[in-house]
Amino acid sequence: MVSRGGINFSAILKIMGVLLIIEGLFMLSSLSFSAWYDPDSLSNLRFFDPMHDFLPLLVSGIGISLLGFLLWVSNKKLDQNSIGKQEGYIIVSMAWVIISLFGAIPFMLSGVTQSYTNAFFETISGFTTTGATIFSDIEALPKGILFWRSMTHWIGGMGIIVLSLAILPVLGIGGMQLFVAEVPGVTPDKLHPRITQTAKRLWFIYVLLTLAETGLLALGGMNLFDALCHAFGTLATGGFSTKNDSIAGFSPYIQYVIVIFMFLAGVSFTLHYFALKRMFKKVTGNEELRHFISIILFSTLLIGLSLFFIQKLPAETAFRDALFQVVSIVTTTGYITSDYLVWPYFIWMLIFLLMFTGGCAGSTGGGIKIVRILLLFKNSFLELKRIIHPQALLPVRLNGRSISQSVILNVLAFFLIYIIIFAFGSLIMTMLGLEFESAVGSVAASLGNIGPGLGIVGPVENYSSIPATGKWILAFFMLLGRLELFTVLILFSPSFWKR
Amino acid sequence: MVSRGGINFSAILKIMGVLLIIEGLFMLSSLSFSAWYDPDSLSNLRFFDPMHDFLPLLVSGIGISLLGFLLWVSNKKLDQNSIGKQEGYIIVSMAWVIISLFGAIPFMLSGVTQSYTNAFFETISGFTTTGATIFSDIEALPKGILFWRSMTHWIGGMGIIVLSLAILPVLGIGGMQLFVAEVPGVTPDKLHPRITQTAKRLWFIYVLLTLAETGLLALGGMNLFDALCHAFGTLATGGFSTKNDSIAGFSPYIQYVIVIFMFLAGVSFTLHYFALKRMFKKVTGNEELRHFISIILFSTLLIGLSLFFIQKLPAETAFRDALFQVVSIVTTTGYITSDYLVWPYFIWMLIFLLMFTGGCAGSTGGGIKIVRILLLFKNSFLELKRIIHPQALLPVRLNGRSISQSVILNVLAFFLIYIIIFAFGSLIMTMLGLEFESAVGSVAASLGNIGPGLGIVGPVENYSSIPATGKWILAFFMLLGRLELFTVLILFSPSFWKR
Numbered sequence: 001m002v003s004r005g006g007i008n009f010s011a012i013l014k015i016m017g018v019l020l021i022i023e024g025l026f027m028l029s030s031l032s033f034s035a036w037y038d039p040d041s042l043s044n045l046r047f048f049d050p051m052h053d054f055l056p057l058l059v060s061g062i063g064i065s066l067l068g069f070l071l072w073v074s075n076k077k078l079d080q081n082s083i084g085k086q087e088g089y090i091i092v093s094m095a096w097v098i099i100s101l102f103g104a105i106p107f108m109l110s111g112v113t114q115s116y117t118n119a120f121f122e123t124i125s126g127f128t129t130t131g132a133t134i135f136s137d138i139e140a141l142p143k144g145i146l147f148w149r150s151m152t153h154w155i156g157g158m159g160i161i162v163l164s165l166a167i168l169p170v171l172g173i174g175g176m177q178l179f180v181a182e183v184p185g186v187t188p189d190k191l192h193p194r195i196t197q198t199a200k201r202l203w204f205i206y207v208l209l210t211l212a213e214t215g216l217l218a219l220g221g222m223n224l225f226d227a228l229c230h231a232f233g234t235l236a237t238g239g240f241s242t243k244n245d246s247i248a249g250f251s252p253y254i255q256y257v258i259v260i261f262m263f264l265a266g267v268s269f270t271l272h273y274f275a276l277k278r279m280f281k282k283v284t285g286n287e288e289l290r291h292f293i294s295i296i297l298f299s300t301l302l303i304g305l306s307l308f309f310i311q312k313l314p315a316e317t318a319f320r321d322a323l324f325q326v327v328s329i330v331t332t333t334g335y336i337t338s339d340y341l342v343w344p345y346f347i348w349m350l351i352f353l354l355m356f357t358g359g360c361a362g363s364t365g366g367g368i369k370i371v372r373i374l375l376l377f378k379n380s381f382l383e384l385k386r387i388i389h390p391q392a393l394l395p396v397r398l399n400g401r402s403i404s405q406s407v408i409l410n411v412l413a414f415f416l417i418y419i420i421i422f423a424f425g426s427l428i429m430t431m432l433g434l435e436f437e438s439a440v441g442s443v444a445a446s447l448g449n450i451g452p453g454l455g456i457v458g459p460v461e462n463y464s465s466i467p468a469t470g471k472w473i474l475a476f477f478m479l480l481g482r483l484e485l486f487t488v489l490i491l492f493s494p495s496f497w498k499r
Numbered sequence: 500m501v502s503r504g505g506i507n508f509s510a511i512l513k514i515m516g517v518l519l520i521i522e523g524l525f526m527l528s529s530l531s532f533s534a535w536y537d538p539d540s541l542s543n544l545r546f547f548d549p550m551h552d553f554l555p556l557l558v559s560g561i562g563i564s565l566l567g568f569l570l571w572v573s574n575k576k577l578d579q580n581s582i583g584k585q586e587g588y589i590i591v592s593m594a595w596v597i598i599s600l601f602g603a604i605p606f607m608l609s610g611v612t613q614s615y616t617n618a619f620f621e622t623i624s625g626f627t628t629t630g631a632t633i634f635s636d637i638e639a640l641p642k643g644i645l646f647w648r649s650m651t652h653w654i655g656g657m658g659i660i661v662l663s664l665a666i667l668p669v670l671g672i673g674g675m676q677l678f679v680a681e682v683p684g685v686t687p688d689k690l691h692p693r694i695t696q697t698a699k700r701l702w703f704i705y706v707l708l709t710l711a712e713t714g715l716l717a718l719g720g721m722n723l724f725d726a727l728c729h730a731f732g733t734l735a736t737g738g739f740s741t742k743n744d745s746i747a748g749f750s751p752y753i754q755y756v757i758v759i760f761m762f763l764a765g766v767s768f769t770l771h772y773f774a775l776k777r778m779f780k781k782v783t784g785n786e787e788l789r790h791f792i793s794i795i796l797f798s799t800l801l802i803g804l805s806l807f808f809i810q811k812l813p814a815e816t817a818f819r820d821a822l823f824q825v826v827s828i829v830t831t832t833g834y835i836t837s838d839y840l841v842w843p844y845f846i847w848m849l850i851f852l853l854m855f856t857g858g859c860a861g862s863t864g865g866g867i868k869i870v871r872i873l874l875l876f877k878n879s880f881l882e883l884k885r886i887i888h889p890q891a892l893l894p895v896r897l898n899g900r901s902i903s904q905s906v907i908l909n910v911l912a913f914f915l916i917y918i919i920i921f922a923f924g925s926l927i928m929t930m931l932g933l934e935f936e937s938a939v940g941s942v943a944a945s946l947g948n949i950g951p952g953l954g955i956v957g958p959v960e961n962y963s964s965i966p967a968t969g970k971w972i973l974a975f976f977m978l979l980g981r982l983e984l985f986t987v988l989i990l991f992s993p994s995f996w997k998r
Contacts, residue, residue, distance in 0.1 A: 171886075346929035349938065353922050376915050383912035384992045386905075387670075387985055405904055406885075412911035413882035416875050419918060423852050430845035436953075437935055439848065454935075486886055493883045 007090070011082040014075035015091050016098055020068025023099050026151055027106065028061035033225055034144025048111035053142040056109030064102050086496070088171050092163060093488050096156075096479055100124035103152055110145055121463065121471045126152025128482040129160065129364055131239025131334040131451035132474070134464045138244050143225060150229035150240050157236025157364040158206055160482065161269050165362045166198040168484060205272045210235050213261045220254045234261045237364045239334030239451040246336040246459075252320060255337055259327050266292065266331030266359035287399050288360050288371040292330075295370070299326045299354060303347050310344055325351065331359045332366040334451025336459040352454060355444045356418075366449030366481050368418055372411045374398070379408050417485050422447060425477055432470045442466065446474040447481040506589070506996075510581040513574035514590050515597055519567025522598050525650055526605065527560035532724055533643025547610035552641040555608030563601050585995070587670050591662060592987050595978055598654075599623035605647055611640055620962065620970045625651025627981040628659065628863055630738025630833040630950035631973070633963045637743050642724060649728035649739050656735025656863040657705055659981065660768050664861045665697040667983060704771045709734050712760045719753045733760045736863045738833030738950040745835040745958075751819060754836055758826050765791065765830030765858035786898050787859050787870040791829075794869070798825045798853060802846050809843060828853045831865040833950025835958040851953060854943045855917075865948030865980050867917055871910045873897070878907050916984050921946060924976055931969045941965065945973040946980040 034054045035041050041054035083091070100123045107119035118134045125132045126149055135141065141149075210231045217227035229242045243249055247258055264272070267289060274282040283289065304322035307313045313321065321338045328335045329351050340348050358367015378396045385394055395402035422443055429439035434456065441454025442463070452459040456466075463471065480488050490496050533553045534540045540553035582590070599622045606618035617633045624631045625648055634640065640648075709730045716726035728741045740746065746754055763771070766788060773781040782788065803821035806812045812820065820837045827834045828850050839847050857866015877895045884893055894901035921942055928938035933955065940953025941962070951958040956965070965973065979987050989995050 349929040430848040
């Protein structure tokens with residue numbers, strides 16, 4: 001840590017200002033759909049009327065942008081040394097909290113919920129690309145609010161790509177510097193120009209994929225509104241839908257399109273960049289990607305066969321239902337075309353286990369991440385060899401390179417903390433009155449940024465019945481999971497604040 | 500690994516011979532209770548009569564000893580170099596399997612079960628000190644069989660102390676060389692004399708504690724048979740009782756006596772040795788012991804208060820029920836005085852989590868072990884510090900000494916493999932038709948050598964309803980858990996068998 005005069009709170013507030021300006025502008029973009037679907041919107045300018053959301057979105061959007069502008073101008077100019085590692089950690093954790101605290105305002109002003117707890121839960125669930133909802137009747141919500149809800153996903157997904165591929169590696173979090181060492185432009189010196197350059201490339205891919213999916217969904221008969229909202233939910237691996245039955249009511253074509261884009265969103269965006277540059281060797285040689293595909297194929301086969309033989313579904317339906325649910329859970333999206341809790345026990349145990357693997361590092365997916373699981377497995381097998389040959393040096397290898405012990409230690413610590421939070425989180429949820437399955441399901445689904453869990457938070461249920469305290473705790477778990485644990489936990493370490 | 504002429508199978512068979520002779524003799528000792536409780540035993544010499552067990556025990560005991568004798572004489576004399584590390588690993592894993600395969604015979608010959616799967620399950624559950632039973636009506640079993648059943652615990656407990664404190668450290672398994680570095684007499688050279696010396700000291704303590712508990716239980720009104728059986732089950736942290744309702748029907752005095760000895764059995768026997776030698780500083784300064792006690796006190800307080808305030812139990816009953824169940828689960832004994840599944844959800848979630856901590860290393864308890872959990876927590880906290888100060892060397896410290904990275908890696912690999920086996924084991928159990936809670940409960944209870952789990956294998960249930968395949972799988976998990984995972988898994992590693 002560079003020794004300077006203390007933490008630069010002025011710089012932190014200035015950055016928060018920028019984020020709020022951007023958030024406000026995005027919010028204002030929801031006005032178009034509000035006006036389009038509610039032609040009388042301009043004659044129905046009122047708050048707390050769940051049928052009309054124009055005024056709430058307008059006032060929130062302008063207000064938030066203005067507040068951001070005030071923060072920006074009232075804090076002193078940023079220079080080369082304004083933002084060090086310490087400020088970086090604080091900004092990253094604060095960013096998700098602040099935009100969620102303010103992003104919840106339209107839900108309150110429009111009156112679609114009277115509880116700020118619910119509004120905040122829905123918003124942070126959106127920004128963390130979790131997709132857990134507290135609304136029972138989604139189709140009753142006004143379109144502007146629905147669009148803003150889906151947009152929180154898209155913004156969150158955009159943020160997480162830059163975070164995991166451009167910012168965290170520089171901050172040295174979660175072994176990320178390793179996974180993305182080959183990202184064009186990332187080196188731990190000169191922070192700003194590199195981050196900007198990398199971010200631009202990644203966002204280009206993100207926007208490109210979003211447009212492609214929107215187009216393909218529209219070709220399948222979706223209107224622009226639904227197509228955009230679902231493209232947002234897919235590319236961010238979020239899972240908010242505009243329909244009460246998620247993706248179940250859409251055509252097989254639409255379901256396959258969403259499967260493809262969920263898969264693409266679960267792959268490291270670095271690989272998309274390589275693919276665009278026609279560097280296919282780098283893509284096909286990637287161990288994480290190969291294992292990601294293997295996990296999907298194996299699970300789909302196992303579930304598909306059981307749906308075909310035990311549940312007697314037609315072959316194509318069995319395959320599609322299996323594939324969709326597997327890809328949705330493993331990428332941590334959380335869209336649903338069938339209630340997996342009515343399937344045989346082993347399927348939902350398998351789906352429960354898949355909630356922990358998560359997508360690839362550098363994707364918009366949450367969870368532990370395939371590359372970590374892969375390194376952990378490799379290290380465990382090597383540990384057996386190490387016992388047999390105590391003198392031999394046996395480093396873990398990934399993509400042909402050997403991985404240092406400190407990275408392995410970091411990955412192992414990550415896994416351990418993940419499991420500890422899961423265990424204690426489940427205990428806390430049972431203290432709040434949830435039974436076993438709902439407790440473990442809600443924590444796994446929140447920490448992994450998935451959305452649907454087990455029991456009372458199963459795929460055809462929602463989070464409205466969780467007690468308020470539980471909602472705040474789950475919201476915290478979403479944040480922890482989304483920011484790779486350490487980014488948030490480090491703020492609770494006394495030595496972080498010591499000079 | 501010393502390069503010699505290949506694995507010395509002759510030496511392995513010779514050692515198996517010794518074990519079988521010992522097993523046969525122990526089995527014959529059950530005859531005394533068989534004769535005492537069934538005075539007509541000598542006129543009822545028959546097989547497959549669940550009321551009479553004299554002939555089955557006699558024939559099995561003599562047969563097994565004879566077979567062992569044959570193995571002993573037919574294999575060539577052991578010398579200094581007969582048993583290396585490689586043979587050591589094979590002997591340790593094989594020992595538990597072989598004595599279970601043969602120890603199951605009396606159950607078959609007496610006809611108390613017609614299924615060899617059940618007989619084997621019961622026996623390996625005994626030897627691994629798990630205490631999971633397939634019998635619904637234990638009180639209906641003849642006394643000789645019941646005594647043999649409890650004796651499998653005692654033999655298993657005796658074996659595991661020597662294994663964990665004298666043999667595994669020499670074989671370099673599970674970081675054990677670290678936890679027990681201060682054990683009198685253990686050094687990784689000169690194998691045999693040291694092991695014998697250490698074993699004798701530990702067994703002395705083990706026998707002393709067994710006699711002490713038997714005496715105290717008899718003082719509380721138990722007859723000699725029940726007192727011995729329960730002392731065996733307690734000191735081995737096993738859990739087989741001679742009563743259908745486990746310890747629930749006994750007086751508070753008896754319950755407190757058992758609590759005290761379960762606790763003592765869950766403490767490293769090295770510390771008992773130090774205590775006997777009046778080296779109390781070593782005992783009070785032990786970090787693992789301090790955390791073991793803290794976990795027990797904290798959990799007892801939490802559960803006791805909830806039993807008092809929510810379940811409205813009288814204060815003493817609430818305290819005793821909480822204390823008994825906590826100590827029983829955390830030491831992996833599995834005796835029960837109250838059905839924890841009827842308590843509030845958070846209590847059985849807490850009890851479920853305690854199934855993973857286990858006792859102290861070097862005790863007869865199973866599970867992950869407190870010292871590993873402690874090192875894992877310490878390492879995770881340090882990992883946060885390492886991110887803040889990437890250049891600083893921050894080793895994990897235990898009992899004032901710093902622990903090498905390779906030991907931490909080993910402990911982390913142990914934890915990971917434990918969780919992976921738990922996860923995949925649960926998946927397999929759901930494939931066999933168990934629902935979620937029973938699946939996770941049965942695997943956690945088997946792998947942790949506890950006994951009672953959740954759902955259909957809960958504290959007032961038994962394992963008879965598990966399908967046969969499931970029983971063999973759970974038996975394998977008991978073995979894995981008992982032998983610190985690596986000892987068994989290493990045999991599945993191709994490089995173990997390569998020269």
